[in-house]
Amino acid sequence: MATTDTFRFTQSMVGKKAIMAVSGTVMFGWIFVHMIGNLQIYAGPQKINDYGKFLHDTPALLWGSRIVLLFAVLAHVFSALSLYGTARSARTEGYRKSNTRAATVASKSMRYGGIVLVAFIVYHLAQLTWGVKATLPQFVFGDVYCNVVHAFKIWWITAIYLVAQVFLFLHLYHGVWSVFQTLGVNSPRWDERFQLGAKGFAALVLVGNCSIPVAVLAGIVPSAGICS
Amino acid sequence: MSASTFKLTLHIWRQKQRGARGEMKQYELDGVSGDMSFLEMLDVLNEKLITEKHPDGPVAFDHDCREGICGMCGVVVNGEAHGPQAGTTCCQLHMRTFEHGEHELWIEPWRADAFPVLKDLIVDRTAFDRIIQAGGYVSVHTGSAPDGNAIPIGKNEAELSMDAAACIGCGACVAACPNASAMLFTSAKVAQLALLPQGQPERFTRVKKMVAQMEKEGFGYCTNHKECEAVCPKEISVQFITQLNRDLLRASVRRD
């Protein structure tokens, strides 16, 4: 930190945390919309493939959101790394015996969970956006429905998605509430409602996203005669 | 009154001086009474170490008031700042708390690079003083005593400000924070003035200065675990951290 005359909010820990909160909110908002989009798989191949086509036919929307998201992910990850550095150097000699009272599984998972999420995002994009053959040999551009079906018919791919969703759940369980705290909008009057809301949204994303691979694997999403 | 006494196995951090290598040493202590305070238990241990001419010498620990108001006495007991009892400093913690539980205690100093260990359990907390100093002056009228009710203050604001002002600067928040963050302390010191009319003139420059100093001292950032609030002997709420975040955001978009 420089002197206070040149206090730079974005250079301070509080500012970097605010960047995490804003970028996290952007990603969260997008994940919610993404989930609603994905749930259209239950309406059959026509519906979801049309949705995919609509996005690709509207490049302003597609690339606009891709650029915003890319910036959000980069800002989020770089702030996380920088802040983690300050936390590391703030306690170089740890306790021989440690205990926590208020921290939760979710709040403790933010950092390693974040690493899991980075790995998952890359895998997920490779598999269902870029169509990297090694991740999904049957990939066909534009056939969203069958790409998803082919992937989730394989039990361990479904397992990878479910595990990632659990980490996303934990991340949002703590993170969405944390945003209100970080940006200074929380208050004792609202705290409980923000916490409940965060847990509710996290659970909604968990259930909504997990339902798809599970439904495919269970044969609830039809594939016979549609996907070869 | 519990007439019976019990025996403890103590593991205590021993370190000769600042920068020296320390280690946990084990001591057996018999005759501990539930009516003793935690510090009295350490006094008894020290008496024993001195009379036995133990090569380690007595354990250095900080204390002053022994009535829970000065904030000198904090140590970490079994991984918890000020021990297992909520809202209680070490000096106010009684050994009866341990009578029926664990008879093995791990006693360590606050761990934060901004709080270097001076000897055994004593750490240097002057980083806190520098954060307060960085806050600077408060514009108040000096001279004759002001009229009692010359400046009206709402009851809620007054109460909240007093809640923040209850901070005794013991450092437990830093000790308990997984990131060794001083946000609870700093936010309490910022909020106690920011909530009052007297604190308004310098409100937004003060928060910037104090946060800047907090960061310069090498404390970590806040990840909202709320560990600080859970161990604070004065039960200071993390709502003051929210307020600090809000004030700092506002201060950064204001031109002044």
Ligand code: HEM
């Ligand atoms: C790309 C990989 C990611 C990494 C490495 C990562 C890492 C982190 C870390 C370390 C924190 C700070 C935790 C703390 O200070 O307690 C955090 C907070 C947060 N993350 Fe992520 N995260 C990632 C992805 C995501 C995604 C995909 C979302 C949204 C869907 C998200 C939403 C949030 C939110 C809302 C917060 C709370 C910010 C705050 O505390 O104010 N993150 N993340």
Ligand code: FES
């Ligand atoms: S010795 Fe003063 S608070 Fe414990």
